[in-house]
Amino acid sequence: MKRWGLAKAIASNAMAYKLDFVLWAILPPLQIAVYYFLWVSVYKYGGLEYVAGYSLNNMITYYVLSIVVGALTWVGIEEEIEEDIVSGNMIQKMTKPMSVGEYFFFENIGYKLLAVPLIVVPTLLLGYLLFGAQLTSFPNLLLFSLFSLIAMVMNFLLSLTVGALAFWMKKIHSLVRLKRTAFFLLSGGLFPLELLPTGVRALFDLLPFKYLLYVPIKAYFGEVGVEHFLLSLGWVLFTYLCYKLIWRRAYKQFKGVGV
């Protein structure tokens, strides 16, 4: 109960900065517009019906959903961990009646409570009405939600793992920026993975990152199977173990400096 209270408090605190949220709602359509114009011109110029198996509508839908999944799974805790360690606030978090991981998780849920009405819903509506994104069936929408939830948990655990490096490195914002850009590329945020040459695609398929974005989008198109579900759960378990391992060492490191 306390945990959900934390999520609600974070959401209402963040609502104090209303202008930020107006911006959150305005900016995604602009980002979609860049790719919309690019792909419309490419399809028209080549007289193409399909590119790598995607119709123009599918391609636009891919970019709309890329923003939606990005908003649902986005995590900004690494900078907070960095700041908490430098300022000493981490000690307060360690003494709360929940683990640091749990604290950050429910804080993150608080932001998500806002992201859904302020980014996800407007982006989807504008995607359908303005850019002609494709609707899907109800079962596919449920699958999309399920895989997005898994992606959110996985991205959270990965961020918590990378964030823990601040215990050793102190300044990690450049590393975090590098991580976010790499994840964006490897997860299929920039383009559908089908566009890649076969050899490179095989390499991308071996990595866990496609479950952060590409697979949830494929679920929306109804192109996922049980194996995707099982593999994504496997990767969540793996990232959970990484998080546990690194945070155990981080605690020791923190105590080691005299806390």
Place this chain on the structure above:
Amino acid sequence: MRALKVFLKFLEIEWGKTMAYRINFLLHNLSILLSDILSPLLAILIYHNTPGIPGWTLSQFLLFYGTNIFVWGLAGFFFLPMSWRTSWKVRIGLFDQILVRPIKPVLHLTLTSVDLDKIGEVILGLLIILLSGVKFDPIQLSMYLLFLGCGILVMYSLSLMLTSAAILFVRVKNIFHIIWVLGEFTEYPLSLYSAPFRFFFTFILPFGLVSFYPAYAFFGLLESSTILSLLLITALFFLLGIKIFDFAIKRYTSAGG
């Protein structure tokens, strides 16, 4: 000469500060380089899977995109940071010091805004331009350099406007964010966008001059009337930047520090 001395002194201080966190500097540059190669990567995949981007060969696109990175990198290296640094200085009351120094505020801010973290972006931009595979003809090159200068001036004027906003409104994170998102439109040629967008990025916020028009000038695709209009737009945007900055300095009220 005095200006150069101030600039070199600040460069030395900045170098010392940057080198205190070498790994951070390296990682920062790596992250910038990775994010900068995303658009060319998508372009290469488009050319791999389709006939390409209308009106642009891959070489031409790379020249366009290299120019884009180069100008943004140069702006980020020399003067764009003055906007967020000013925002910070106003907030903590340090901006007053700049007003009482024996050097004009605009010059002081311009000379002391170097951000060495952007050096990788400048080098990458140059590399993409040189490796794009386009043939350099002296006349086209001079036209290109002229419009490259215009693009740099547009970015400088924008920096002055953003700095003015920081002086007037203090909390301007959101304005910066809007500009970065609008900046994403410069990653692909203006010719791909619809007429209202082309108008906006030519006459209102002339981001087209950052890379699109220099590349067009390079390929000899600009008519003389367009050339004159673009030079006029650059001059007007610069004048507007200076005027807004002067206005902001006059309206500045200290934070009381």
